[in-house]
Amino acid sequence: xxxxxxxxxxxxxxxxxxxxxxxxxxxxxxxxxxxxxxxxxxxxxxxxxxxxxxxxxxxxxxxxxxxxxxxxxxxxxxxxxxxxxxxxxxxxxxxxxxxxxxxxxxxxxxxxxxxxxxxxxxxxxxxxxxxxxxxxxxxxxxxxxxxxxxxxxxxxxxxxxxxxxxxxxxxxxxxxxxxxxxxxxxxxxxxxxxxxxxxxxxxxxxxxxxxxxxxxxxxxxxxxxxxxxxxxxxxxxxxxxxxxxxxxxxxxxxxxxxxxxxxxxxxxxxxxxxxxxxxxxxxxxxxxxxxxxxxxxxxxxxxxxxxxxxxxxxxxxxxxxxxxxxxxxxxxxxxxxx
Amino acid sequence: xxxxxxxxxxxxxxxxxxxxxxxxxxxxxxxxxxxxxxxxxxxxxxxxxxxxxxxxxxxxxxxxxxxxxxxxxxxxxxxxxxxxxxxxxxxxxxxxxxxxxxxxxxxxxxxxxxxxxxxxxxxxxxxxxxxxxxxxxxxxxxxxxxxxxxxxxxxxxxxxxxxxxxxxxxxxxxxxxxxxxxxxxxxxxxxxxxxxxxxxxxxxxxxxxxxxxxxxxxxxxxxxxxxxxxxxxxxxxxxxxxxxxxxxxxxxxxxxxxxxxxxxxxxxxxxxxxxxxxxxxxxxxxxxxxxxxxxxxxxxxxxxxxxxxxxxxxxxxxxxxxxxxxxxxxxxxxxxxx
Numbered sequence: 001x002x003x004x005x006x007x008x009x010x011x012x013x014x015x016x017x018x019x020x021x022x023x024x025x026x027x028x029x030x031x032x033x034x035x036x037x038x039x040x041x042x043x044x045x046x047x048x049x050x051x052x053x054x055x056x057x058x059x060x061x062x063x064x065x066x067x068x069x070x071x072x073x074x075x076x077x078x079x080x081x082x083x084x085x086x087x088x089x090x091x092x093x094x095x096x097x098x099x100x101x102x103x104x105x106x107x108x109x110x111x112x113x114x115x116x117x118x119x120x121x122x123x124x125x126x127x128x129x130x131x132x133x134x135x136x137x138x139x140x141x142x143x144x145x146x147x148x149x150x151x152x153x154x155x156x157x158x159x160x161x162x163x164x165x166x167x168x169x170x171x172x173x174x175x176x177x178x179x180x181x182x183x184x185x186x187x188x189x190x191x192x193x194x195x196x197x198x199x200x201x202x203x204x205x206x207x208x209x210x211x212x213x214x215x216x217x218x219x220x221x222x223x224x225x226x227x228x229x230x231x232x233x234x235x236x237x238x239x240x241x242x243x244x245x246x247x248x249x250x251x252x253x254x255x256x257x258x259x260x261x262x263x264x265x266x267x268x269x270x271x272x273x274x275x276x277x278x279x280x281x282x283x284x285x286x287x288x289x290x291x292x293x294x295x296x297x298x299x300x301x302x303x304x305x306x307x308x309x310x311x312x313x314x315x316x317x318x319x320x321x322x323x324x325x326x327x328x329x330x331x332x333x334x335x336x337x338x
Numbered sequence: 339x340x341x342x343x344x345x346x347x348x349x350x351x352x353x354x355x356x357x358x359x360x361x362x363x364x365x366x367x368x369x370x371x372x373x374x375x376x377x378x379x380x381x382x383x384x385x386x387x388x389x390x391x392x393x394x395x396x397x398x399x400x401x402x403x404x405x406x407x408x409x410x411x412x413x414x415x416x417x418x419x420x421x422x423x424x425x426x427x428x429x430x431x432x433x434x435x436x437x438x439x440x441x442x443x444x445x446x447x448x449x450x451x452x453x454x455x456x457x458x459x460x461x462x463x464x465x466x467x468x469x470x471x472x473x474x475x476x477x478x479x480x481x482x483x484x485x486x487x488x489x490x491x492x493x494x495x496x497x498x499x500x501x502x503x504x505x506x507x508x509x510x511x512x513x514x515x516x517x518x519x520x521x522x523x524x525x526x527x528x529x530x531x532x533x534x535x536x537x538x539x540x541x542x543x544x545x546x547x548x549x550x551x552x553x554x555x556x557x558x559x560x561x562x563x564x565x566x567x568x569x570x571x572x573x574x575x576x577x578x579x580x581x582x583x584x585x586x587x588x589x590x591x592x593x594x595x596x597x598x599x600x601x602x603x604x605x606x607x608x609x610x611x612x613x614x615x616x617x618x619x620x621x622x623x624x625x626x627x628x629x630x631x632x633x634x635x636x637x638x639x640x641x642x643x644x645x646x647x648x649x650x651x652x653x654x655x656x657x658x659x660x661x662x663x664x665x666x667x668x669x670x671x672x673x674x675x676x
Contacts (some may be wrong), residue, residue, distance in 0.1 A: 048655045054650055103490060141657070196531045223560040275650045282649040285660035286422060287625060293664070311620040312613045314394055317386045317477075320621035326631070333671045 008164045015050045021150045023122055029122060033141040034117040050140060051148035056274070058090075058147045058154045059261050059304050062168040064194070065178030070110040070204045070244065071157055074178055077244040079112070081254045082153050083120035090122045090146035091115065092139055093157040117128055121156055122151060135318075137312055140281065169197045170277055173270060174260050177201045179221075181214035196228050199260060202253055207243035214241050235260060294329060345381055353388045359488045361460055368462060369480040372508055386479060389486035394612070396428075396485045396492045397599050400506040402532065403516030408582065409495055410449040412516055414535060417450070419592045420491050421458035428460045428484035429453065431495040432502055458488060478509045478619065507535045508615055510621045511608060514591075515539045518560075519552035536567050537598060538575055540591055543582035552579050571607040587616050630665060639651040641666050 072144035214259025242249030355363025544552035580587030602608040
């Protein structure tokens, strides 16, 4: 990020670059959005506001799955189908376990070799800050920037073991769970509730000697889905097989996604879901801003920690603790002047 | 609630009455906790603080299920087993659809006839305020009061169709889902994700011509559970059959619950879960206090509504909207003085 030039000029350059679809400037803009520096936060906000009118037009897809389920291979194969159909694709990955060099895409270059050479695709790991919401926060803003840069499909990839899945589910239109055939064992370590969030399950690596096991798993999961409550969209989550190795089942997954998009756009669910996602994101942002504010003030951060400990040990009622923290906060705001 | 006497004297009377296990005063205390009057809120807080050292000792059970699943009948049968084993039982019901007269237990008297005459049982519908969290807020405080009054088992009953299940799951030790045999149809209208929250599923009314359908459903759900991620406690959720009509399966459910209590207390999960519940409740309370504060100030409430609408229509970015609301709030706090 060049700060040798005037911030306003830099902002104009980024805005113009994004709207033109410049990949280097898009990458820089995402780095700006991910920055933890206070001066960058305000710039990032302004940038997002400037490109807001160009956002919202992509079909947003979340893909999750346990480590080792073959997400990168699957996304590479799916991405090749998507770009092959003439659509520009952005892939954002959230991987809390990987060490990312800020702004570098080297990590993913090695993971999705073909796709990273594809002119129609933009691949970008998004930094995973420690805080919940923080992870999603940056990814959501990065997604908006990709949309403004003209990407028609955005895939958000996440590892299905942490807190990030619910956040990702809440920022995408279609949520896919990738599994390995292993009849349930691979669910160990996955977050409870994740299956019920998925719009489709794909059993990957359904080839060779895995093939029959994959078919068995498909039948069992299909039955399990049948006994889960239906989605508010009315959509029934199917279970598909795929083999990235033999390019099998990938086109079917893409057709399914397009079918979902058409169906929910026709029913009105698509837009309704987007609207409610925006409102809950607003609430999330507000809570996050507030929490960041509290944590930036040492005395308040200490008070919060102390109260949390007291509440944990049932030494104080939650209500009293909450009111006390709010009181301390108000006092601080008043004393800090306007 | 008598306000003819001095608040402090009234508070002392309630505190002493609760700790003595006086049912009438316990009922009055719950009414106080549920009150929306500001002066009552502070009294309620003080009351809870006074009895805090006597709370936390009950085994807390959440029971949910679609309307018509026979929750009242099931709880009446289960409650008879529990009280028959010499344990004092409190039943708190949350029913957003029922019209409750504040402080009246008539509604439930008619629903659980036997149990309501039982000296070992205390039945109380808790008012469902419109706001999410509000529902749970009052129920959780009511639960604490029941514990202080010496109730060893607390059952929280909720209808499995709304937002309240997650809140209830987060305040109990054991969460049970009651179903009717109908091979999946009864899941219509239930909230997604609820099955993965349950520690046990009970298929009710498994008698007469329902019997074979219930057994079929049991087998299918057992298989479905097998393919859901395991609980962090390591507990595997079983599927049981029951017939309140023939008093069948009820003792088994109770034994299962006691088994869960023993197992999780031995493993340490029980207390660990309680501690994390208290912390998340603290955070919830803080967010709620703040939201109530914002809503109590007409200008801020209006600003929030306007921003929400703008965000919903993507006319403003969520980040800018959040920061604007926080800014307005700070300005108000500063101008309102200390």
